[in-house]
Amino acid sequence: MMRDLETTVMEIIVNAGQTRSLCFEALYAAREGNFGQAQALLKEADTYAHAAHRVQTQLIEEDAGEGKTPMTLIMVHAQDHLMNAILARELIEEMVRLYQR
Numbered sequence: 001m002m003r004d005l006e007t008t009v010m011e012i013i014v015n016a017g018q019t020r021s022l023c024f025e026a027l028y029a030a031r032e033g034n035f036g037q038a039q040a041l042l043k044e045a046d047t048y049a050h051a052a053h054r055v056q057t058q059l060i061e062e063d064a065g066e067g068k069t070p071m072t073l074i075m076v077h078a079q080d081h082l083m084n085a086i087l088a089r090e091l092i093e094e095m096v097r098l099y100q101r
Contacts, residue, residue, distance in 0.1 A: 005070070008055060009078045015052035016081035019045045023085070023092045030096040038096045045089060052082050 026041035056079075063069040 005072075006074065008059065009072075009074050011055050012052045012078040013081050015048045015055070016078070016085040018048040019052065019085040020081075020088050022048065023088045027092045027095055030099040033099075035096065035100055038099075042089070042093060042096070049085060049089060052085070056082060 022041050022045035026038040026045065029035075029041060030038040059069055069075070
């Protein structure tokens with residue numbers, strides 16, 4: 001395994017959480033009419049999303065579909081965080097566009 005599994009999974013959680021937080025900051029900025037700031041925050045959120053996704057991809061590659069990686073509650077929690085962050089990113093980008101209209 002590339003590193004201690006718990007540390008690896010926490011990396012997904014932290015990066016996904018930061019992604020989600022920045023996306024909501026972008027939404028609040030757009031609501032106030034600060035569209036440049038909103039776009040900058042979404043771009044910053046992308047760096048954290050990519051970091052989380054990179055770790056997730058490494059775990060998938062190591063597992064190779066063979067069930068090598070134990071599926072723990074913390075792993076499920078991390079996947080949930082990442083999926084929610086990605087969904088928030090997509091929806092908030094659309095909401096920023098709506099505010100711009």
